Amino acid sequence: MKLVLNGHDERYVVEQSLMNLFPGELPVYEPVQPGDESWAIITLRESEADCRVTVELRHGGKTAAQSCRAVLSGTDFEKEGQRRHAIARGFFLAARAVTGVTPPWGMLTGVRPDKPVTWALAGGKTPEEAAAMLEEDYFVTPERAALALETGSTALTASRKLGPKDIAVYVGIPFCPTRCAYCSFVSQSVERSFALVPPYVDALIEEIKAGGKMVREEMLRCRAFYMGGGTPTTLTAEQMDRVLTAFEESFDLSPCEEITVEAGRPDTITAEKLAVLRAHGVTRVSVNPQTMEDHVLRAIGRCHTAGDIEAAMELVEKYEFPHVNMDLIAGLPEDSPEGFRRSLDRCLAFGTDNVTVHTLALKKGSRILLEGLSIPGPEAVAEMLDYAAPTLRSAGYGPYYLYRQKYMSGSFENIGWCRPGAECWYNVYIMSELCSILSFGAGGSTKMVEPGTNHIERVFNLKYPKEYTERPEKCLANQAAFAAFYHQLP
């Protein structure tokens, strides 16, 4: 779509709105010519007190013009937010006028659509006012606004559990047995990179030890620990034992409420590894079948069957972890609403207290895009999610966190469901950005959150296991930045 910006250069806001409302359209910054069929002219006029946005938009043979006004008040930062909101709103209204479509999350384009609710509740708004704000200010559908109210309220509860020195710790294991068709993660297939694993584990242990020392010196408290990936259970039992031992010896675990380890792929789960996890006090494992349909498992490149998932779940059950999660994805290649229904029903039969329902997100570099695999359309995905929510609710689960990704089928969301009291608080902390996350391992993203504010800083570990292993100084620099962040806080 051709985009003409007059009186401003808010490309990011406009492009996010374009992606949300016209999936597949790419922005082109060129003047509109007679006969052009896909364009938008977004004009901003501003005074001391307010700004006015006019959007003329043509698409699909229809043209619409919309305008809106926003009062500008507060700090420069706040005014910038008000201006951007007005631009996004004007674009949304014009787009809706030509397409007749309101996406489930309205004009919200970010990954955390329940964040405005948490802030509104924390600021004293009633639940009704917070939900109404989402519907009126952002055009979120009533169903999604009610959902955001539930997860946003859980985030508020989580924020009240946290003190100013509380953090969470993440450890990344970027190896997987094979690469899934929908994945763009920098995970290394173990078959091809087996030799990288031992030096990676050695480097990781050193990083954890240094990080633990820094955390003790800064008198920070680790409230939740999460080992993800990749697939952490691609490590051998002995490697897993060494990593968890390093964590236990380096951190004071007394304030740590939960230790979660993703055991994502059933073909990596063994009795020996589960025994190691249990012995280290792991409170939650996450087994992630994504589907229980054999032909879909084949289509996404998994080298196991639904029968293997059932066998792995039987094994997991024997170790009596306090909590177990299973992940499913709605919208996988070759899947159908009936197939998804069967998958969810089979997962529920295991009786785990957490089920996470993702919506497929199309990622650059994934096999789905590279090979053009056929995937269910947005209506079919909507049917899957429309089955999931009431089914999970009637089985006793409630939504406790949600997030969105770019290019999600139907512009829906990912939702963590759990039985009462079975929340994985790490998920809430990270998705609602409630506390700092200190990340260890290749590709780790360390987030520093100033308590009670929106101020967040980030540092990143080196992306690939080989460079991560060879350049430990980068991790140490990140840990120094983490310590410095806490030093400068009031």
Ligand code: SF4
């Ligand atoms: S298990 Fe996860 S990280 Fe590994 S290849 Fe599949 S989607 Fe990617």
